[in-house]
Structure formats: C-alpha cells, structure tokens
Amino acid sequence: MRNDYILGKATRLAYGETLVEIGKQNKNIVVLDADLSKSTMSNRFQATIPERFFNVGISEANMVSMAAGFASSGKIPFASSFATFLMSKGFDQMRQSIAYPNLNVKLCGSHSGICIGEDGPSQMGIEDIALACSLPGFTVVCPADEEAVRQLLPQIVEHNGPVYIRTSRPKAAQIYESSDTLTLGKAQILRDGTDLTIAAMGMMVVEALKAADTLEKIGVSVRVVDFHTIKPVDKATIVSCAKETAAILTVEEHLLDGGLASIIARTVAETHPVKMAFIGLDDYAESGAPDELLDRYGLRAVDIIGKAKELVGLSN
Amino acid sequence: MKNQIKELKLTAIRIREEILKMLAESKSGHPGGSLSAVEIVTALYFGGILKHDPQNPDMPERDRFILSKGHAAPVLYAALAEAGYIDKTLLSTLRKFGSPLQGHPDKRKLPLLEASTGSLGQGISLAIGMAHAALLNHESHQMFVLIGDGESNEGQIWESAMYAGHHKLDNVNVILDFNGYQLDDANRVILDLDPIADKWQANNWHVIDVNGHDMEAVHSALQLAKAFKGKPTVIIARTIKGAGISFMENNNKFHGVAPTQEELKQGLAELQEARAVLV
Ligand SMILES: Cc1ncc(C[n+]2csc(CCOP(=O)(O)OP(=O)(O)O)c2C)c(N)n1
Numbered sequence: 001m002r003n004d005y006i007l008g009k010a011t012r013l014a015y016g017e018t019l020v021e022i023g024k025q026n027k028n029i030v031v032l033d034a035d036l037s038k039s040t041m042s043n044r045f046q047a048t049i050p051e052r053f054f055n056v057g058i059s060e061a062n063m064v065s066m067a068a069g070f071a072s073s074g075k076i077p078f079a080s081s082f083a084t085f086l087m088s089k090g091f092d093q094m095r096q097s098i099a100y101p102n103l104n105v106k107l108c109g110s111h112s113g114i115c116i117g118e119d120g121p122s123q124m125g126i127e128d129i130a131l132a133c134s135l136p137g138f139t140v141v142c143p144a145d146e147e148a149v150r151q152l153l154p155q156i157v158e159h160n161g162p163v164y165i166r167t168s169r170p171k172a173a174q175i176y177e178s179s180d181t182l183t184l185g186k187a188q189i190l191r192d193g194t195d196l197t198i199a200a201m202g203m204m205v206v207e208a209l210k211a212a213d214t215l216e217k218i219g220v221s222v223r224v225v226d227f228h229t230i231k232p233v234d235k236a237t238i239v240s241c242a243k244e245t246a247a248i249l250t251v252e253e254h255l256l257d258g259g260l261a262s263i264i265a266r267t268v269a270e271t272h273p274v275k276m277a278f279i280g281l282d283d284y285a286e287s288g289a290p291d292e293l294l295d296r297y298g299l300r301a302v303d304i305i306g307k308a309k310e311l312v313g314l315s316n
Numbered sequence: 317m318k319n320q321i322k323e324l325k326l327t328a329i330r331i332r333e334e335i336l337k338m339l340a341e342s343k344s345g346h347p348g349g350s351l352s353a354v355e356i357v358t359a360l361y362f363g364g365i366l367k368h369d370p371q372n373p374d375m376p377e378r379d380r381f382i383l384s385k386g387h388a389a390p391v392l393y394a395a396l397a398e399a400g401y402i403d404k405t406l407l408s409t410l411r412k413f414g415s416p417l418q419g420h421p422d423k424r425k426l427p428l429l430e431a432s433t434g435s436l437g438q439g440i441s442l443a444i445g446m447a448h449a450a451l452l453n454h455e456s457h458q459m460f461v462l463i464g465d466g467e468s469n470e471g472q473i474w475e476s477a478m479y480a481g482h483h484k485l486d487n488v489n490v491i492l493d494f495n496g497y498q499l500d501d502a503n504r505v506i507l508d509l510d511p512i513a514d515k516w517q518a519n520n521w522h523v524i525d526v527n528g529h530d531m532e533a534v535h536s537a538l539q540l541a542k543a544f545k546g547k548p549t550v551i552i553a554r555t556i557k558g559a560g561i562s563f564m565e566n567n568n569k570f571h572g573v574a575p576t577q578e579e580l581k582q583g584l585a586e587l588q589e590a591r592a593v594l595v
C-alpha cells in the first residue's frame with residue numbers, strides 16, 4: 001500500500017486500458033458503448049480490437065439488452081456509458097434480461113458521483129449503486145484506484161455472472177501497489193485500528209485514509225477498509241470490524257439510501273450492533289469545480305474527521 | 317420583413333458571441349451543438365414565433381420551449397439574456413459553483429425554464445404531457461422542442477413521435493438540429509438517421525425540411541409549423557455543427573471542448589466580420 005496519495009490515472013482510463021489487455025487474451029470479450037466511448041474510455045478497446053467493439057449510439061436500453069444477447073450466445077460483453085444513463089435507462093433491461101436469467105454481462109458506469117464537476121447534476125451518477133445492488137445475483141464493484149481496476153477486472157472476467165463496475169472521471173490517488181493483492185468480494189483492510197472503522201468506496205477511500213492520518217495524531221485509532229465489492233458484501237469483515245472496533249463510519253460518493261451505508265448497516269444490525277454514522281449525499285448536487293463540490297457536499301477528510309470525533313465521543 | 321430578418325441575423329451574431337465568451341470563461345461545455353442551433357433559437361425567441369414576455373415569465377398563455385438536447389444550454393442562456401429574462405453579466409458564471417446557469421438546463425436553479433434536461437431523449441414526451449394538459453384546459457399555447465440528431469438514437473424519441481402522430485397533437489412542434497455529428501463520431505458512422513423525413517412522415521407528422529442557417533427559411537418554417545393543423549410538425553433543420561466559427565465547423569472536437577482564449581479571440585473576430593457584411 002502507498003501512503004503518499006499521489007494522483008494516478010482515472011479509474012475510467014484504467015478500465016479502458018485493462019479492457020484492451022484482457023480482450024487480447026480472451027477472444028470471447030466484446031465491448032459495447034452508447035456514444036460515450038471517448039468518456040468511458042472504452043474507445044481504447046475500439047482502437048485496438050475494432051472487430052469486437054460495438055457503438056450502439058445513444059440507446060442505452062438497446063445496449064443493455066444487446067449485451068444480454070451476446071452473453072446468452074457465449075460472449076462476455078462489457079457495456080459502458082455514464083453511470084446515471086446506464087443504470088437509469090437500462091434498468092428494466094438489466095432486471096428482465098440480465099438479472100432474472102442470471103447472464104454473464106459486465107456493465108461499467110463511468111462519471112459516477114459528483115466529482116464530474118461542471119456538467120452538473122443531470123450527468124452525475126449518484127443512484128447507480130443502489131440500483132445495481134437491488135438486482136439479485138449482481139456483483140457490484142467500485143475500484144478506488146488504477147491498480148484496483150487492473151487487479152479486479154480480470155477477476156470480474158473469471159466470475160460467471162452479472163457485474164456492475166463503477167468508475168470515476170478525475171484522476172484517482174494511488175492507494176495500491178502491484179505487490180498488494182485484491183480479491184473480488186473481499187474487503188481490503190488498508191490500516192488497522194481499534195476505536196473506529198471507516199468503511200469507504202471509490203474516490204472516498206483516500207479521503208478516509210487522510211482522515212485516519214489526522215485522527216491518529218489526536219489519539220484516535222482508526223481502521224480503514226476499502227469496500228471495493230459492495231455486493232455481495234464481505235460480511236465476515238463487517239462482523240470483525242463491529243466486534244474489534246467500537247464504531248463504524250461509512251463514506252460514499254452516492255446517495256445515502258441504498259448504497260454502502262444501507263448495505264453495511266444491515267449486516268451490522270443483523271450480527272453485532274455497534275454505533276454507526278454515515279457520510280454521503282442526500283440530494284442532487286450542482287455544477288462547480290470537482291474539488292469545490294466535494295468540499296461543499298461534505299465528502300472530504302475534514303468532514304470524516306468531524307463525524308469520527310462525534311462517533312467516538314470527542315468534541316469538535 | 318427584410319428588416320426583421322436582418323435584425324434576426326444581427327441578434328444571431330450577438331448570441332454566437334455570448335456563447336463563445338461564456339464557454340471560454342467556463343473552460344468547459346458544448347460549443348458545437350450550441351452554435352448549430354443559433355438561427356433556430358433566435359427565430360423562436362426574437363422572430364415573434366414564441367408567445368412570451370420576459371417581464372412575465374410565468375404567463376400561463378406563453379408558448380413552451382424545451383431544450384431537449386440540454387447540453388446546448390449556452391444557446392438558451394444567451395437567448396434568455398438577450399431577451400432580458402436574465403442579466404447578461406450572469407452569463408460569465410456559466411457552470412460555476414452557485415450559478416443558476418448549470419451545465420445543463422436546471423429548473424431548480426433557474427425556475428423560469430420549462431424543464432430540466434441533460435439526459436437525452438425526453439423533451440418530446442414532456443411536450444406531449446404539456447400539450448394534453450393545454451387541450452384539457454382549453455388553452456391555445458404551443459410547445460416547441462429542440463432535439464439533436466444523435467439524441468434521435470434514443471428509443472423514447474420514437475415512442476413519443478409515434479404517440480404525438482397518433483393523437484394528432486398539432487400543438488407539439490419539434491425542431492431537429494440535424495448537424496450530422498454526435499459525441500463519438502458522425503451520425504453516418506454511429507447510426508445513420510436517413511431517410512429522416514420518411515421516418516417522421518411514417519409516424520404521421522407534418523415534415524418541413526430547411527437549411528437551418530437560412531434565417532428567413534427557418535423563420536417561415538416555424539411560422540408554418542405553428543399554424544399547421546391536424547398533425548404535429550417536425551422541422552428538419554439541416555445545420556452545421558459549430559456553425560459560424562470556421563475552425564469549429566464540422567470539427568467534432570468542439571462537441572464538448574470549450575474554446576481557449578486564443579480561439580475565442582479568433583472566433584469573435586470572425587463574428588465581427590460577419591456583422592460588417594450585414595450592416
Ligand atoms: C441519455 C444520454 N446518454 C448520453 C448522453 C451523453 N451525451 C451528451 S451530448 C451527446 C451527443 C449528442 O448528440 P446530438 O444530439 O447530435 O447533439 P449535438 O450534435 O447537437 O451536440 C451524448 C452522447 C446524454 N447526455 N444523455
């Protein structure tokens with residue numbers, strides 16, 4: 001693990017590049033996009049393996065059902081668009097043609113969260129995790145950095161079943177090194193502690209780590225866990241966090257209802273109730289510079305520190 | 317009439333100037349599809365097509381304009397400023413934190429808009445709802461919807477087209493900004509729309525085909541659409557993406573990339589030349 005938090009590639013770029021690598025090895029892989037390949041970065045695949053790339057135009061529902069058709073014919077389709085358009089416009093198709101028949105379709109939503117910035121709320125995917133997690137049989141993955149994408153994508157290919165992958169627009173801080181081992185379905189404990197667990201996903205993992213650095217200095221011992229696989233969630237790790245630390249704080253760049261907060265809280269409530277607090281969004285955001293928005297909507301290390309102190313009974 | 321068209325052309329130049337300026341200032345946004353729609357939006361707001369009153373934006377009898385291809389927000393904002401709905405100085409806040417001028421039209425932040433858009437494909441359906449409501453209320457205002465050619469890939473466009481045609485909703489008017497390009501590439505490469513007129517005709521629409529940059533033709537097409545009874549009208553406006561700025565025309569790099577300060581200067585100079593030719 002790295003601790004300098006230097007910016008690396010955006011997870012969407014790592015997605016496009018890794019897709020090319022796995023596509024070269026596995027001839028069954030086909031890639032679909034809905035007129036956003038320059039943004040989702042699936043155009044990397046098109047540039048290298050054009051015969052297995054299909055741009056369906058701006059027709060997300062069509063794309064999702066087409067992907068199901070590919071999968072029922074033995075191909076491994078990866079279909080991408082912005083997270084909001086893919087999940088919202090393709091949802092019935094996912095339900096009917098992918099989840100119900102449990103087909104081996106991989107879906108990738110880019111431009112998740114509010115850190116897309118200036119384009120504003122109509123383009124921000126902040127319900128995508130809730131929608132994807134509601135579908136029985138789906139595996140839902142949100143990689144925190146480029147290395148996480150590089151390690152998880154091949155495992156997603158190996159996994160036989162529907163998967164939703166969430167990527168982000170801006171450059172992501174590097175958290176993992178190639179010597180780290182990430183396992184699909186297994187939450188990654190990034191640092192250990194006893195007073196509090198911070199459970200985060202995606203772009204929020206680095207904010208959690210920065211918060212933990214500061215909290216450590218004022219004597220709060222923090223465990224930070226990257227829940228890169230949100231569904232099926234790693235129950236064993238949640239239970240051990242509940243037992244071994246006094247409280248759990250979840251952090252996500254997503255609406256609080258139906259996302260990481262809901263999912264972890266259910267396991268905690270069912271197994272070993274401890275105090276919890278939740279950081280995330282409760283409404284649509286707006287246009288602005290990405291950093292400005294993360295500040296304004298309370299998705300920063302400083303916000304995590306504030307909530308963490310409340311949770312462990314320190315005054316702010 | 318001659319004078320009115322000349323005035324409209326001058327207005328169109330001012331709107332192009334504002335589009336370039338606000339996009340250069342915000343350093344992000346969509347010039348291509350904003351510029352291709354300038355004549356359409358100018359004729360609508362300033363050519364006496366839309367019944368509207370900037371002093372009274374909630375006036376119940378106003379005609380409704382829906383920018384279904386919401387990423388072209390700059391052309392709408394420039395027209396609203398030119399008409400006096402919003403202050404011109406506001407244009408420089410486009411896409412900035414706290415501005416009512418969001419990246420895509422946002423009714424929460426700018427309540428005088430008819431709709432929040434940005435997810436493509438929904439504008440005609442919204443207009444159909446408004447059209448039915450108007451008929452139920454015995455109101456005579458009309459709905460005008462601007463859609464893109466890439467946007468026309470969406471199934472919902474054709475669901476709504478079929479519906480409005482079936483129900484003969486002649487108070488619904490659609491203008492298709494047929495600029496030949498979408499995000500990833502030309503329509504012809506991604507999904508060819510042609511024969512486009514046949515598609516709308518087959519859905520029982522009244523179809524008008526025009527050069528979308530010929531102000532006089534656009535203006536009379538809109539007049540015709542508004543007066544036409546018995547069917548909804550679609551105006552297929554043949555346009556050029558990035559129209560009016562030489563280095564942006566048919567250059568799809570400018571679908572979603574703002575001009576630099578240097579490009580802004582050059583663009584404004586070209587518009588100044590266009591003005592000189594007119595006056
Ligand atoms: C449902 C949906 N899918 C994808 C996008 C992303 N997107 C924004 S603009 C655009 C291309 C639009 O092409 P067109 O309608 O031809 O617009 P224009 O050429 O006039 O800019 C795309 C794919 C979107 N805004 N909404």
Ligand SMILES: [Mg+2]
Nearest residue numbers: 465466497498
């Ligand atoms: Mg177009």
